[in-house]
Amino acid sequence: MTMDAEMLGKALYAGAVCLVLLGLYGMVVPRNLMRIVLGLVLLESGVNLFLVAAGFRADAAAPILTAPFTAQAAGPLVDPVPQALVLTAIVIGVGVLALGLALVVRVKEAYGTLDTHAVANRMARETGADPAVTAAGARTPGALPVAAGRTAEDAP
Amino acid sequence: MKGNARAFASALFLIGLGLMLVTLFEALPFGGAPMQVGQAIAGRALEDTGATNIVSAVLLAYRGLDTLGEVAILFVAATAAGLVLGGAGRAEAQGTPAGFILRAAAALLFPFLLVLGAYIVIHGHLTPGGGFQGGAILAAAFFVPLLAHPASPVNHGVATVVEAFAGAVFVVIGLAGLVGGGAFLVPLLGAGTPGDLFSAGSLPLLYLAIGLKVGSELAGLMARIAAAGDPARQGGKA
Numbered sequence: 001m002t003m004d005a006e007m008l009g010k011a012l013y014a015g016a017v018c019l020v021l022l023g024l025y026g027m028v029v030p031r032n033l034m035r036i037v038l039g040l041v042l043l044e045s046g047v048n049l050f051l052v053a054a055g056f057r058a059d060a061a062a063p064i065l066t067a068p069f070t071a072q073a074a075g076p077l078v079d080p081v082p083q084a085l086v087l088t089a090i091v092i093g094v095g096v097l098a099l100g101l102a103l104v105v106r107v108k109e110a111y112g113t114l115d116t117h118a119v120a121n122r123m124a125r126e127t128g129a130d131p132a133v134t135a136a137g138a139r140t141p142g143a144l145p146v147a148a149g150r151t152a153e154d155a156p
Numbered sequence: 157m158k159g160n161a162r163a164f165a166s167a168l169f170l171i172g173l174g175l176m177l178v179t180l181f182e183a184l185p186f187g188g189a190p191m192q193v194g195q196a197i198a199g200r201a202l203e204d205t206g207a208t209n210i211v212s213a214v215l216l217a218y219r220g221l222d223t224l225g226e227v228a229i230l231f232v233a234a235t236a237a238g239l240v241l242g243g244a245g246r247a248e249a250q251g252t253p254a255g256f257i258l259r260a261a262a263a264l265l266f267p268f269l270l271v272l273g274a275y276i277v278i279h280g281h282l283t284p285g286g287g288f289q290g291g292a293i294l295a296a297a298f299f300v301p302l303l304a305h306p307a308s309p310v311n312h313g314v315a316t317v318v319e320a321f322a323g324a325v326f327v328v329i330g331l332a333g334l335v336g337g338g339a340f341l342v343p344l345l346g347a348g349t350p351g352d353l354f355s356a357g358s359l360p361l362l363y364l365a366i367g368l369k370v371g372s373e374l375a376g377l378m379a380r381i382a383a384a385g386d387p388a389r390q391g392g393k394a
Contacts, residue, residue: 005186006186008186009186010186012186013181013186014178016181017174017177017178017181020173020177021170021173021174021177024173025166025170028166028169029163029166053186054184055191055194056186063198063209063210063211064208064209064210064211064283064284065208065210065350066208069208069350077198077210078194079191079194079195079198080194080197080198080201080210080211080213080214081193081194081214082194083211084211084214084215084219087211087215087286088215088223088226090288091226091230091288091370092226092229092230092233094374095229095230095232095233095234098233098234098237098377098381099233099236099237099240101237101381102236102238102240102241102380102381102384103240105240105241105381105384106240106241109384
């Protein structure tokens with residue numbers, strides 16, 4: 001190993017924290033639905049990086065056995081369980097991303113814009129709800145148009 | 157004014173969360189072996205399953221039921237995306253054909269991507285890779301030609317049949333484990349010689365089913381999203 005394990009751990013954890021914060025920023029601040037979806041992807045990457053880093057073991061090999069195919073000959077291995085977990089998480093992340101993108105495509109088709117405020121205002125006009133209430137719903141971080149519409153209906 | 161307040165509150169929240177996470181990670185040991193389960197599995201996975209790729213052993217043997225749930229989640233997400241996008245009943249895509257480089261490269265890449273994807277799926281229990289990774293490459297093999305020729309029609313029927321068949325095979329192998337081994341998804345057929353292509357019992361069969369399922373699902377999903385983003389169709393919709 002060229003890099004000290006301590007330094008490596010700090011770098012990996014710092015990277016995970018940065019990815020999580022960047023992803024949350026992307027989900028909270030922008031008003032573009034596409035950016036909100038990309039923020040979710042960054043957040044997932046940060047969590048995955050953290051999980052894989054947590055299974056790291058200094059001076060250990062990848063959990064793949066090579067000839068002569070005995071666990072004793074292989075010496076210490078890094079923890080395989082977080083790697084399998086992250087494999088699951090990545091695949092589920094792809095599913096979530098596909099569903100999110102499909103919804104974004106439909107919103108663009110139906111409203112011609114990806115701006116959450118514009119979509120919420122238009123929805124308020126079409127349902128006859130108070131625009132102020134709907135806009136308040138749209139200010140909820142990452143709120144999808146459906147959620148904003150429901151807020152408008154539930155308001156007294 | 158309200159936008160400023162919101163940006164300020166968001167920044168405050170992010171800084172606070174960042175400080176909390178950094179404090180937590182400071183206290184976390186790194187490079188040790190925090191979990192005993194992982195070390196125990198690494199020590200005995202070869203005798204239990206015969207798979208030299210221990211991640212595959214965890215995924216298919218120790219956590220096989222979780223993997224079935226994961227495949228089910230992927231299936232539900234793909235179905236929901238297809239439902240949201242309106243499925244195959246809509247008009248055919250009429251995109252402009254891609255440039256020469258992409259068209260030539262797509263024709264050239266197709267067989268290599270197929271072989272690479274099949275190799276990674278079939279050797280999932282021996283080397284890094286497996287059904288999910290190989291399935292993604294198989295999906296790319298079918299999606300790159302679609303990028304090169306956007307006007308070509310997509311046959312969703314074949315993908316749906318392959319996907320349903322592969323999912324059924326996974327469950328049938330699990331039920332065979334219930335009958336033959338006493339528990340759902342128990343590895344059957346013996347561990348075999350470690351390192352051989354035909355070893356690790358029923359794990360390669362499970363990975364083959366996963367590879368076909370993931371490949372057909374991802375290819376169908378990408379084709380649907382690509383067709384839905386077609387500007388000609390958007391004009392017709394609005």
